[in-house]
Amino acid sequence: MMKFKGFLKILFLLVLILAGILSAGQQRFPKPEFETGYEQPTPTTPEPRSFGMEIADTIILAAVLSLVTYFIIRKRSRRGVLWTSIFTLVYFGFYRNGCICSIGAIQNVALSIFDPGYKISVTVLIFFLLPLVFALFFGRVFCAAACPLGAIQDLLVIKPVSLPVWVRKTLGIFPYIYLAMAILFAATGSDFIICRYDPFVGIFRMDAPFIMVILGICFLVLGMFFARPYCRVFCPYGVLLSWMSRFSKYHLTITPSECIQCKLCSASCPFDAIEAPVVEKYRTDQVLNRNRNRFIIFALALPLWIVAGGYIGSRAHIFLSKANPDVYLAELMIHHPELKNDPDNIDIQSFLESGDSFEQLVEKASLVRQKFKTGGWYFGGFIGLVIGVMLMNQFILRKQKDYVPNRADCFSCGRCMDYCPVEKQDRNTDNQDDEFVNGNPPGTAFKNSM
Amino acid sequence: MKKDRSINRREFINRGARVTLGVSLAGVTALSVGDSLSKKYVWQIDPEKCTQCGRCATECVRTPSAVKCVHAYDVCGYCDLCGGYFKPGPNELETGAENQLCPTGAIQRRFIEEPYFEYIIDEELCIGCAKCVKGCASFGNGSLQLQIRHNLCLNCNECSIARVCPSDAIIRVPIDEPYMIKGMFLENGEDAG
Structure with missing residues (x-):
């Protein structure tokens, strides 16, 4: 037995030596020995942006968020927010080229939760967390001026139109779908769709596929009339922020003291995010009873929505899973076996060269597809839940006496604060000359509207 | 009197929701960090x-x-x-x-x-x-x-x-x-x- 082991050891060593000779033999032409004193150069390796600089970015983000919070909650200055958003646009947008951003960080977080092989990096995690924590306390100050995508759209709001509630609510479902899809694709390791279809990154980089530049410009042109289209109809991070902001401890208030119901703020908001007071005479017992009954019916229907959504989601898994490169390749090779002989099909040729067997690929693909099936249930169930809750919500009549920002939708841009005449009055009584010396543009806007 | 109570209730719900959201945020962070963080x-x-x-x-x-x-x-x-x-x-x-x-x-x-x-x-x-x-x-x-x-x-x-x-x-x-x-x-x- 011992002898046998010793023999094995020798055999193992021999194999090692042989492997060494073979691998050395890979160099077909040995390195020459120069006689003229030629000095061999070394290839340069330019360093990536240092880790310290990345940390500096997170510090800048924290500073910008704090500054916006100060402008919104304490100083109540729209102008401050505006200048901060210009800084954000220049720094995070045009200088840092819009990457990494908090919106895209959702995918890194999702991937790191579901793929144990991927470790999230510190900066990405901070970019993901900071705005959410700020939203939990101060509302969506990130949207106001710390997001380059928001900033570029906000600066181009020219003549915003107001849309009917049902249109806004229906469009409001899309961010949830986008969020769920982004998480599904990231968690299965298929694609980072938020980054891939970021409409403004092409503009920030001034260098992108033509179609993406066109898409970005379309968004900006649309945004002149339908303010911040990306934020309101697509932004998946906005969903998370709105959850936080809904329950924020301190939030932007339109008026510093008492609301005089002048409706000026309501007209000033380009995002239809200001809720009018509920007229007391609507709150009759009859209406309240009817609403309560409908609310209960819709609440009971909630499980149905979830199951229906989940079912549709899981049925769609075959289609959705095509986004995964392995599934795509396996399907292509199954349905078009003749492509194996096509030298121009790089994907198939590289796969054939790689030495993996076709069965391995199919197994990998079916594993991914299985993930999509489970994920599809969650994906669809989540969308069903969102729709169900949205329908329930329309029967809640709040006891609301003043004009207040809808905390979920409000981007904390601060336009309404500037329009509030109560503030003007207070400021004027504080310091008569102040307004005229500073020449506040919002002040003039207010006078014009009078 | 009634009005006061309803405001308190709303504030109570808000606070509860805030804590829940905060905890879930911490949970997501813990899940994504796992056992280690990478630098970059x-x-x-x-x-x-x-x-x-x-x-x-x-x-x-x-x-x-x-x-x-x-x-x-x-x-x-x-x-x-x-x-x-x-x-x-x-x-x-x-x-x-x-x-x-x-x-x-x-x-x-x-x-x-x-x-x-x-x-x-x-x-x-x-x-x-x-x-x-x-x-x-x-x-x-x-x-x-x-x-x-x-x-x-x-x-x-x-x-x-x-x-x-x-x-x-x-x-x-x-x-x-x-x-x-x-x-x-x-x-x-x-x-x-």
Whole structure:
């Protein structure tokens, strides 16, 4: 037995030596020995942006968020927010080229939760967390001026139109779908769709596929009339922020003291995010009873929505899973076996060269597809839940006496604060000359509207 | 009196929701961090996996691509008939454009001593098409390799070349070791270190 082991050891060593000779033999032409004193150069390796600089970015983000919070909650200055958003646009947008951003960080977080092989990096995690924590306390100050995508759209709001509630609510479902899809694709390791279809990154980089530049410009042109289209109809991070902001401890208030119901703020908001007071005479017992009954019916229907959504989601898994490169390749090779002989099909040729067997690929693909099936249930169930809750919500009549920002939708841009005449009055009584010396543009806007 | 109570109730619900959201945020953080955090990743090409398909030249968000050919001189055989420099079956072994494989003429050939020639990549001209890399891998030592140059790479959250790379050769590497030049770190690594 011992002898046998010793023999094995020798055999193992021999194999090692042989492997060494073979691998050395890979160099077909040995390195020459120069006689003229030629000095061999070394290839340069330019360093990536240092880790310290990345940390500096997170510090800048924290500073910008704090500054916006100060402008919104304490100083109540729209102008401050505006200048901060210009800084954000220049720094995070045009200088840092819009990457990494908090919106895209959702995918890194999702991937790191579901793929144990991927470790999230510190900066990405901070970019993901900071705005959410700020939203939990101060509302969506990130949207106001710390997001380059928001900033570029906000600066181009020219003549915003107001849309009917049902249109806004229906469009409001899309961010949830986008969020769920982004998480599904990231968690299965298929694609980072938020980054891939970021409409403004092409503009920030001034260098992108033509179609993406066109898409970005379309968004900006649309945004002149339908303010911040990306934020309101697509932004998946906005969903998370709105959850936080809904329950924020301190939030932007339109008026510093008492609301005089002048409706000026309501007209000033380009995002239809200001809720009018509920007229007391609507709150009759009859209406309240009817609403309560409908609310209960819709609440009971909630499980149905979830199951229906989940079912549709899981049925769609075959289609959705095509986004995964392995599934795509396996399907292509199954349905078009003749492509194996096509030298121009790089994907198939590289796969054939790689030495993996076709069965391995199919197994990998079916594993991914299985993930999509489970994920599809969650994906669809989540969308069903969102729709169900949205329908329930329309029967809640709040006891609301003043004009207040809808905390979920409000981007904390601060336009309404500037329009509030109560503030003007207070400021004027504080310091008569102040307004005229500073020449506040919002002040003039207010006078014009009078 | 009644009004007061309702305000308190709403404030109570808000506070509860805030705490719940805060806790779930912490939960998501803990889940995603797992047992360790990484410093930062950058994208790099693993030359062992690269099949020189040519997509690096076209798929990068930058034009020209942030992928360039890098010459690991240590592995180079300094051949006169260089598989990376000359087209298959060149008319003559000299620097005429008609003999060159590189579509942009980004490789400079310089005589060192009989029979050795040095090849230098002009990165300004290189578009990362991998033609020379393929030639060198097929007929030579494989000293020409594609690498992502970090002075050019924007380090997108998801590398758009990685998404279409047929051999999954583009991977995330730790920021401390941003290059994967084959052969260079075997002997030179000690010198550099």
